[in-house]
Amino acid sequence: MSSIFSNLRRDEEDAWVADYGVYTLHSALQPIFSQDHEGVLTLQAFEGLIRPMRNGEFVRPGEFFSSVAREDSAMIDSLCRSLHIFNTGALNRRRAKLFLNFQPGVFVTNADIRREVEHIKLATLESGMSPDRVVCEIAQKENDSEDMLSRFVQELRHHGFRIAIDEYGAEERDIARLNLLKPDYVKFEADWVKEFLENSAGSALLRVMVNQFREQGILAIFEGLEDIRQVDICNNLDVPLLQGYALARPELAPTHFNADFPETGELPREDVRPRIDLERYDPSVHMPKPAPIAYTAAPKRTATFGKRTR
Template structure:
């Protein structure tokens, strides 16, 4: 293969970032920070790559974009989005931060597809100047058409230095089986499920027990969708390794302003602009939770 499928649909911009083109859509990378709890404070640990489609210059929802794509194109679009995120991560994100990129298990129907995807990853990482050890391959909730192929591919990813994360961990028994089968380095808890469990003392006790169980196995945990301060407080109290959500920082289109986290100075607040960027919230000490459930603001 002389050229990556993903790279064939990439356009390099003057500012050093890259955009993708697929049919009538222009695709851009957005990145959202993931923070780790450390000694009572939050420190920048990673970024998740998120696709942002545009049509005729107008933003479209990712769901509407993917719903218009034929199933036969899904494999190529998956490669394109990963390529886009890795190239942009190499051009505008802090060098020490990890990068989460998604893999849809349903597209890996045979061994040759998995081998080609791995070959493309190596090519793109070389071009982006990214060490494979910075990359976290996030396996999404879709079922694989071939479990044997998926397990083999995940083993190959790990053998090439990548880490593995299971996404959207929730209450289903199938999630437990995914953990046992894939033996991930990281588990990302489903945002809606986390909120439900945090609403009661019993639910929070269950959440804390699951976090401890994973940590005892050497599996780090991420709480997604943290949008309010009381959720952040309970996340820290539960023992979660990392958190991600609007209460800390919203996703930003590349090039981002996240270079401010390279400095010890607080991130400057800035008004929203045409890209939809919101003021950054710099890492601050996380306060201990005193109660369960939502707080009422009077």
Template sequence: MSRSIGLAHIIRHDDGTSSGVWGIYTLQSAFQPIFAFKEGKLSIAAFEGLIRPFRDGEPQSPMTFFSTCPAADRLHVEALTRTLHLLNAGACLPREPSIFVNFDPSVFTERAIADSALRDMRLVLHEAGIDPGRVVCEVTEQRSASQETLHGFVAALKGNGFRIAVDDYGADDSDIKRIKELKPDIVKFDAHWITQLMESGPGFALLTSMVRSFEDQGIRTVFEGIEEGWQLELAERSGASMVQGYVLARPELAPTSFRVFARSEPEPVAAANHAPAPATIVPRTGRPAKAFGRRIAP
């Protein structure tokens, strides 16, 4: 079997984790939990893989790293980051929650490239011991070479048992069109946009209506960038399926401490196109209710 592009740039460590090397950069995986609401409590439903670049041992911003990558290398860098996240997820995360990894549709210019990427992913998942049903492929907002190519690639991802998430949803016409075309399993709401809507009663009502519309279609919702308690309260009241943000947990470099949330008894992995299996339930702290935003209704 041919060696995948991602695996060719991987360094294995004694603790079971891996790092990547690309030019002058060392790449590490960080994971941030995504929590699901359940009976007034929160449980870990998934983790998002986030790349953390280092240069000469000093941390660099992901934006700096990606901006230095020539366009011709972007496909290989994307493969490397996914490979790194999946290997580290297999090594240091609980075995029940889902794993979110990014896909930039602009690099998949033809079907042969997409097929090669899927072959590499299957190889890495086999090595990491991860069922495809746990993997959620986040389709980022970058424009694809053609809609036909994008639709074919998303169909191939679904055909291989992966779930699809649309990232940074903000209810623009282009976002609504993405939802209709890709028919995702999950929609991640843009953090800045949802905060703006939460600041007013009418905005919060609109947000709640959109969440209900998605849930009625069988599409789960994630609110990103939740950094304050009042946002968490309103996210729950809106009916959002899941939440992610610093008020709950910050990203941790692999190896993480998150394995403590694993179930004591193994359970079957959640099937594709079904809700992610939650990990150990984390009790929530009580907070005063608010009508909306930072202002208490008279």
């Protein structure tokens, strides 16, 4: 394997991890689902989330990234993406995509951009995935150059990667970013969506926006869904992709997701329990646990894949 991955190694769980100083970097994956009109869920993608560990204890990502030396920022940024790519590839799924976060501001020159895109492409191919299964989620800072963002996205598209923008809130700067980057996916800002889901006028506006994006070939993603009732509203709004604790929590690689949400061409097995049992809302299940940091792998789910069972 290429020396650019020399910081990667397998841990005792056979997951890919990386070391940086006193930290060990772990990869967590959170599923993103589609949902049909009957409430049947299909796992469509994962989002990669970094989970740093120091002296055997997990620490918050913000604490870790604030400790990274400035000259190492680009390297660590790239290393985290490589971890997510290899851990997703190890699941051996044929169709699931992977959403990776990018901070374009860390790349200064065209050479920096080309080098990073080539690095990510090599990691993708080494993992057994293809570039069209990797969605590059572009986070924009206020001082980022529009020219630099445009060049970065152009290079990613040239190599076959998909593009997403995050935290879309329909403000002027969001619309400008949408027009500039012309993404394949748009992640709506979670708090903004939750506020609009609370009333009929807001929900109607969200429905219009989702349909307008679909007509442009853009798939909307509603993330941060913590309540199964929000998921039901999204079903009524025909939201293409959903993510949140109400559906599945992030799990440390290697995860249980292949067992919980098997990839198959067959139709999911029908759940014969009364529909009222399937739709009952249980706050102890669907709301986040009140722990300050919850980085351990989620317990293995016992629900049958397909219709929501709780």
